[in-house]
Amino acid sequence: MTEQAPARPSRFGRDPTAARSGENSAAALLLVFTLLAVVWANSPWAHTYADFWNTHVGLTFGSMHAELTVKHLVNDALMTFFFFIVGLEVKSQFTIGELTDRSRAAVPVLAAIAGLILPAVVFLVLNPSGDDARAWGVVISTDTAFLVGALAIIGPKYPARLRTFLLTLAVVDDVGALIVIALFYSDEIRVWPLVAAVMLLGALAAVRLLPRGRGPAYFVLAVGLWLSLFAGGVHPTLAGVAVALLIPVFTPDRGRVEEAAEVIRAFRQSPNSEYARAATRSLRDSISINERLQTDFGPYVSYLVLPLFALANAGVHLDGNTISEAMRSPLTWGVIAGLVVGKFVGITAATAAVRASGIGALAPGLTLRRIAGGAALSGIGFTISLFIVDIAITDPVKQDQARVGVLAASVLAFALGWVTFRVTDRLSPPVAVGAKLLRDVDPARDHLRGNPNAPLTLVEYGDFECPFCSRATGSIDEVREYFGDRLRYVWRHLPLERVHPRSMDAARASEAAAMQGHFFDMAIRMFEFQDYLEWEHIYRYADGVGCDISKFDEDLHGSKVLHRVLDDAQDAELMDLNSTPTFFVNGRRHKGPFDAASLIRALEETSPESTSPESAAGR
Structure with missing residues (x-):
């Protein structure tokens, strides 16, 4: 009997199925x-669309008065929260996420850079001079929300690793777009407000030192920074990124978690x-403010800010004259070619070049044809593309032409992605899910017992809290004794956190022990006492098997250990493994009793x- 696993949560304990939904x-x-914006802008009430978004909203305090249109309130104020969430994700990825591993980050980072540069080059080929050339920034960015949604709608086989690759690429893409906005699309610079902004940044960096009241301090200083950038001529949405990058992020600390308990x-x-109150405060402090803010603000950005932004910016008047002018406009075709062709060619070619050069490597199970489909979808450049249209182009007619290009490019990019996935899947059909071992055994990487060159291989995916794995591991000794040097046994991680809440901690602990040569010693100890896998017990086990506890603790909280466990878990997800233990016998999935x-x-x-002729003759 195996223990069935619901959809596995991520390393932060969130259910990825729910997250994707x-x-x-x-x-x-x-x-x-x-x-809705397009329908509104082309309805009998089309005049109300422009009238509403151009309505002025003001604030008066004594002799001071400030006002913005409703559209600028959305684009300059509410969109600050969007860039704030982007900044939080960037900080998290570079500090504790995918981008901490240089070899893993190299491919999507360099592919993202190519996906920023080549679209701009393609656009400038069609719009080499004049006011239209200033709009080259429209084609550089990918819309993460639409990208993820499009991937889910198309539903290619084995999307997990591709999705991780594309999200990493999107983070770098967002960083590049923000730098472009700061350097090329800010107004006339005024020095003294920017001096005040620098001082506020220093104060924001020091907030983490406050014993209490960090939340209100961040809020007040962030508002001041937004106002300073606005007065200084720099696009104020960058305040969101700056604040996010100064907010600390960390993996949950064992001491803080135990204190909360x-x-x-x-x-x-x-x-x-x-x-x-003390329990609430200790629970809150055990999780980094970065992660808490992503959880708290993320839904508001996804379900309020971005839809309002789309409603305010996507309302293109699609009458015959607008479409006719757009069809003849190099600006429109530059946007379409930059997003659809530039993104597809840039990301795919850069990935192939980086992989061929040895600078980086694709994660196990991820192929170039998967990347090509994702690169095509990266031409959906909706949110930031429309954002830059509004600040790069002043002529309303030209703005409509550029928006037509963005909308058309998004549709074409989706179609190209769909065709790419369908054609490549037909020409190179994927292997039946989980029937064969996805990643070959590598004695230099895998946890292996027995003769590394043995003709027989038994691979087990399991977790240290599963009682069936414990019993199965007991039977492994009999199997190894029977075959001797003819068998090599390999353990890989499949932590089922929903049913075994301490399995991920135990897996990380085994990898930290492995870095000192004690993987199987630690594994045997944790199986022996699998009802006692709290951190206080795990550290005692590590000490008992001979680990240097200081190094064990340091390795335990490092990205290398986490990625090592997640690699196995993601491979298991690609093979649709949902129970422990799962065995592979000489590369084929074992069915039946174990x-x-x-x-x-x-x-x-x-x-x-x-199956050899000699053994057949002997029989």
Whole structure:
């Protein structure tokens, strides 16, 4: 009997299925508001569209007065929250996420850079001079929300690794777009407000040192920074990024988590308001403010800010004259060619070049044809493209032509992505899910017992909290004793956190012990006491098997250990493994019982010796 796993949560404990559902819903809402804007702008009440968004909203305090149009309130104020979330993700990715691993980051980072540069080059080839040339920034960025939604709608085989690659690429893409906005699309610079902005940045960096009240301090200083950038002629939405990059991010600390548990234990024994406040504060402080803000603000940005932005900016008047002028406009065709052709060629070619040069490598299970489909979808450059249209082009007619180009490019990019995935899947059909081992055994990387060159291979995917893995591991000793040097046994991680909440911690601990040569020693100890896998026990086990605890603790919180576990878990997801233990016998998935006798029989049936002419003659 195996233990079935629901959809596996991410390293932060969130269910990826639910997360993807939320992203798809946000993309659908963005599409609905885009269509609503187009319908509104082409309805009998079309004049109300422009009238509403050009309505002035002001604030008066004594002799001071400030005002913005409703459209600028959305684009300059509300969109600051969008760039704030982008900045939080950038900081998280570079500090504890995918971009901490240089070899892993090299391919999407360099592909993203190519996907920024080549579209601009393509656009400038068609618009080499004049006012239209200033709009080259329209074609550089990919819309992350629509990209994720489009990937879900098309539904290519094995999307997990591709999705991770594209999200990493999108982070770098967003950074590049923000730099472009800061350097090329800011107004006349005024020095003294920017001096004040620098001082506010220093104050923001020091907020983390405050013992209390960090949230209100961040808010007040962030508002001041926005006003300073606005007065200084720099696009104020960059305040969102600047604040986000100064907010600390960290993986949950064992000491803080245990402190929170102690406070909760005290509250359980004596419920009162003082303990309740202390428990709330300790729980909050055990998670980095970066992650809390992404969780708190992310839904508002996805379900409110971006739909409002689409409603305010996508309202193109699509009468015969506008479409006719757009069809003849180099500006429109430059936007379409830059996004559709530039993104597709730039990302795909850069990925192939980086992989061929050895500078970086694609993650296991990720192929160039997968990247090509994702590169095509990267031509959906909606949000920031429309954002730059508004600040790069002043002529309303030219703005409509550029918006037509952005909308047309998004449709064409989706179609190109769909065709690419369908054609490549037909020409190179994917292997049946989970029937064969996705990644070959690598003695230099895998956790292996027995002769590395043995003719027989048994791979187990499991977790340290699963009682069936514990029993199965006991049977492994009989299997290894039976075959001797003819068998190599490999362990890979499949932590089922929904049913085994401590399995991910145990997997990370085993990898930290492995960095000191004690993987199987630590594994045996944790299986022996798998009902006691709290951190206080895990550290005791590490000390008991001979680990240097200081180095163990340092490695435990490093990105290398985390990525090593996630690599195995993602491979398992690509093979659609949903139970532990799961065995692969000589590269083929084992079906049926996994007791010692059954595994021995399966290994013998697939043994190279059992199919050789000599063994056949002997039989």
